[in-house]
Amino acid sequence: MKKLVAYFSASGVTKSAAERLAKAAGADLFEIKPAVPYTRADLDWTNKKSRSSVEMNNPASRPEIAEQISNIEDYDTIFIGFPIWWYVAPTIINTFVESYDLSGKTIVPFATSGGSGLGKTAEVLIPLCPYANWERGKMLNHVSEQELETWANRF
Numbered sequence: 606m607k608k609l610v611a612y613f614s615a616s617g618v619t620k621s622a623a624e625r626l627a628k629a630a631g632a633d634l635f636e637i638k639p640a641v642p643y644t645r646a647d648l649d650w651t652n653k654k655s656r657s658s659v660e661m662n663n664p665a666s667r668p669e670i671a672e673q674i675s676n677i678e679d680y681d682t683i684f685i686g687f688p689i690w691w692y693v694a695p696t697i698i699n700t701f702v703e704s705y706d707l708s709g710k711t712i713v714p715f716a717t718s719g720g721s722g723l724g725k726t727a728e729v730l731i732p733l734c735p736y737a738n739w740e741r742g743k744m745l746n747h748v749s750e751q752e753l754e755t756w757a758n759r760f
């Protein structure tokens with residue numbers, strides 16, 4: 606049973622959660638890198654015209670990913686991690702789940718945030734990839750190694 610942790614992180618918080626998770630789960634690690642990296646200005650949620658605001662206001666937004674996973678068929682379980690943006694996953698995660706045939710694979714979302722939970726993440730992502738076996742996601746902001754390990758090895 607091979608596991609993968611695939612994550613997007615704009616400012617490093619989800620990246621460190623993903624690294625801890627990969628270690629706890631004995632999983633491979635893949636960074637979902639945007640073809641065009643997000644600048645600080647892009648991430649300004651107080652500006653309605655910033656790149657992140659424009660993307661998050663457009664359900665059809667699918668930011669391009671720089672690199673693909675060549676051996677996705679090797680994995681049975683894929684943890685997908687991201688920061689919460691406006692109570693959902695950044696639209697680059699929509700790009701990611703539509704980029705592969707994930708039918709029958711176990712998909713486990715995880716996220717970090719400034720305080721809110723997973724919000725409507727599942728409601729948005731599941732219809733984009735309905736034949737995967739979606740597990741309930743988890744916020745990984747403040748989990749102990751013990752809790753992380755127990756959770757990661759349930760899948």
Ligand SMILES: Cc1cc2nc3c(=O)[nH]c(=O)nc-3n(C[C@H](O)[C@H](O)[C@H](O)COP(=O)(O)O)c2cc1C
Binds near residue numbers: 615717719721
């Ligand atoms: C555009 C944008 C929107 C955000 N929206 C939320 C939100 O709705 N709720 C929340 O708690 N935090 C929100 N945040 C904060 C991030 O979720 C939080 O800082 C996260 O840990 C960043 O992860 P990263 O360093 O991996 O990018 C937002 C951040 C950005 C840049």
